[in-house]
Amino acid sequence: MSSIRKDFLHIGLFGLVYIILALLVDNSYYLLIMTIVPVWAVMGLSWNLFSGYSGLVSFGHAAFFGLGAYLVALCMVVWDLNPWLTIMLATAAGGLSALLVGIPTFRLRGHYFALAMLAYPLALLYIFEWLGYQEVALPMKRETPVLYMQFENPLAYIALALALLLAALGITSLLSHSRFGMSLLAIKLDEDAAEAAGINTLYWKLIAITISGALAGAAGGFYAVVLLVVTPLAVFGMLVSAQALIFAMFGGVGTLWGPVLGAFILVPLSELLYARYAADFPGIQGVIYGVAIIAVILFAPEGILWKVRSILKPGQFRMLGSTASITDLDADESLLAVSQGGSGEKILEVIGVSKAFGGLQATDELSFAVKQGELLGIIGPNGAGKTTLFNLLNGFIKPDKGEITFQGQSLRKKRPNRICAMGIARTFQVAKPFTHLSVLDNVVIGAYVHTRSKEEASRHASAAIKLVGLENQCALPGANLTNKELRLMELARALASLPKLILVDEILAGLDPDAMQEMLVVLEKVRKLGITIVIIEHSMQAMVQLVDRFIVLDHGALLAEGRPEEIVKNPQVIEAYLGKKWLEND
Amino acid sequence: MDSLQFLENILQSLVAGLLMGSMYGLMCVGLTIIFGVMRVINFAQGEFMMLGMYFAYFCFAWFGTYAFFGGLWFPFFLALLAGPAVFLVGVLLHRLLINAVTGRRGNKLEAQGHYAQLVLTLGIALVLQNGGLFLFGSTPVSVANELSYSAWEWGPMVGDRVSVFVNQAQTISGLLALVVVIGFAVLMGKSRLGKSLRASADNPDAAIYMGINVDRAHRLAFGFGVGITAIGGGLLASNAPFQPYIGTEYVIIMYAGVVLGGLGSIRGAFLGGLSIGVLQQVSAIILPNQLQNTVIFICFLIIILFRPQGFFGNKDRTA
């Protein structure tokens, strides 16, 4: 059974149990709690869908929630519009406002992003106070109560809240098992690596925040209907954003059921304690949420769902993603082949490129060309500017001066994911595996550049994994690999994007001689596919057997260029490598 | 409103803004020192300010009758005393909680622990403000004395019209804030302790190679940071009433000031806080009261979106 069908079965069962439970309860206060809990669970899911999967912490989900709540309340007060319609509008408004927030705010990362998100709901809070909406009460509609979602029977509210929750769960399940989920996970685990693997990180983040905002807007709209009164502090306040975050983190970040679990434990707990002790201890809810989140951060940083899992299955590494199995072990390596046409023509040209960081000239008027089908080695001592060159070639940084063209097209204005889609893939000096994904999923991420179909992506990934010889490791998490396997996996991820040119950064560093030989065999196979390879290596050992041509860099400039046998005899090169004294001794 | 009246309003707001801004600046310095040394954004900074306010309030209530230093000066003395008191709270919380997700331990977590740090300090903020509600009650209180209701008149400057009235309590608080900032800047700049904190901020690994205990440096930085902000809170306490939730209102003001000045720079944070104070007071001339904070938030968003490195900091200090 596919994982989505399994999720839907669980969601259905959950809904059934909840309804039965509601039928058994006969206390109006408990029934109110049973209405509120799913609303907060939806907020938790909303936060999780964006922050839990993408890793960008939002402290501002109250903005979308509050807009939804005020939209429903004001539409009813001013234009007499019914909530059935306006909750849909609230959903749209939540999504739209989230998109508008996302566009400027995604310029920021880390701390700055979290801080900026905090300001949106608080700014709205004061604006709504100023507008005079300190307290908007929904009018009672005695003639047509059902049209205005005003029911005698509290079960009707519960059913609606539950329906909203089930929808949110369904959406989360569908998305997390798609290319969307994989892309966001990749962004969370390593945004640079994701971008270099061809993932348009901005696009996916915008999609995520839009859907997330829509869910929050819907939850806010429904909240207004249930509570009948909307105040700025109740819907835009810090606590709303905090609750969304706390439920998701408490239950389990980046999981389907975590946010639900969090809300189902914490909301009733805080409500019941509040009902009992509010007179003596007015802030008890906030204290409970605070203590809950402190405890989770200290003792189960990924939430209790993950913690329980690690206790039940000790030793098993925490894995995310779809962890699909290899679908097509017969996937032919020739899937990855590049047509040999135009062999010997220039595929990549670097013309007078300079790049400085502060006072350090990392690349200095560098010019060279790479020919189609060639295996070019770039060498030079530490600090010669080799990795900077790769960062220029794959678009992480832009040159101060000069031009880089790939198959005649300028790379100047291209983002790394576009450059990857054009056919330049890369590996990293310090391997950047997506540690919580299986080897196969790591590679599948690379394969999504050229296809939307999961099957095709996994076929390309399988072929790449076969080529590098990691078939037996493909279900292991990225974090459990040896150094050699990590590097092979990165190579496979690069290959799965069907590149015409691969930039390989110090793939041999730290390998023992046997592993190095294996790696050389794999590189030879890659080259036979017609893929052009540019490889950076600090040491020339092994490389001399492999490459067609060397470029030697020193202090960001071209020191020498030529065939391996010429280069190893070049006195300048020997001096740069072994030192002047070496020449004197010889 | 004629032009002289307008001039008077502007001058009045400017002076009030500078005095308030000096206190904001002090609080910003507290926030920025924590970020500068630990690379942690403390969400609960506003709550430590609140603790400083209540420290001053309760001490005043308990010992007020003894009136050391003359009754008028006593609240200001208590504000300064709030620093060491909250310093101890900060050191304790760092040891018990924050230390678990910062520094070298934090590096092992996702995103160097930024995620965990933000959320942990959010939890501390929730506990402090809601626990404060329990311990201190929700009725707004203040540490006002007659200085809070008296003003010095500067002027008249133009003919007999343009006079600026400066609140005496505000003036003393603002000047004290400036003195504390200068004192702290000297401590950071000249003392061996200050240098070791800056070294830990620049490069924690290299600081360890020098024999500096970076965990301890972090603990002290956290204590200094919250202590300094608490002094700011204590000084504000003689100006206006407050309640346990006041931290949230001010935390954005502090972020805005710190981001304006460039995260991690002491001078920048103070100038940033000063600017925010002036902006807040001057905007009050043309805008309704409720929108004063919105102006600050929008300013904050504009700065963070378009110039996240700030305006006053030196470049190598920003992350």
Added chain:
Amino acid sequence: MTKPVLLQLNNICAGYGEIDVLHDISISLLEGELISVVGPNGAGKTTLFKTISGIVTPSSGEIHFGEQDLLAVEASRRAHLGLAHVPEGRQVFPSLSILENLEMGAFADRGRAGFKENLEKIITWFPVLGERSGQLAGTLSGGEQQMLAIGRGLAANPDILMLDEPSMGLAPAIVDEIFERLIEIHRTSELSVILVEQRVAEALHFANRAYVLEAGKIILSGKPEELQNDDRIRQAYLGM
């Protein structure tokens, strides 16, 4: 008569997370000796230093510093025992002035005690540090930063100076100058030095003994003149 052993590493395995970078490393440093550890990039040289300094905790093996079990000493206390680490890529404190950097070098008590006299010596070796003592370290050139990093190490008045690739990213003329100065310091002060270098020739030329590290293992060790003629070094670097 053989000199006493100052630092002894026995069968050290160490790395990051699950993966070991160093395998079964044993190294000894005698008092007053200068030893070199050479090897290509990625061989584990920096990890070796970080293990001695306590930033990396080994998964097995032991380290003795004189009579002390070094692994039982917390990382920041190791400097107080007389271990000075001049890290790879210099890592001076950019927002501190030259003088402040040197003061931080003397943070441990043993450095603070004779700081004034020590500072004078450091300035005679690296005059530029005296001439511009107020300048922020972040604004220095690479070569000057390297001199400052070494000066900062010396300010600790250490028993052992650990130098991690002092030549990295520097122009040849400056490298020569720095090496010359290092040898002078080593000879005049009888300081024990561990030098990690990728420039084999220089590293061997100056050393009393040397180790060759490849892929986390020691593949060769001995007197420089023996190693100099060993083809395996040339092979490790040039491949032929």
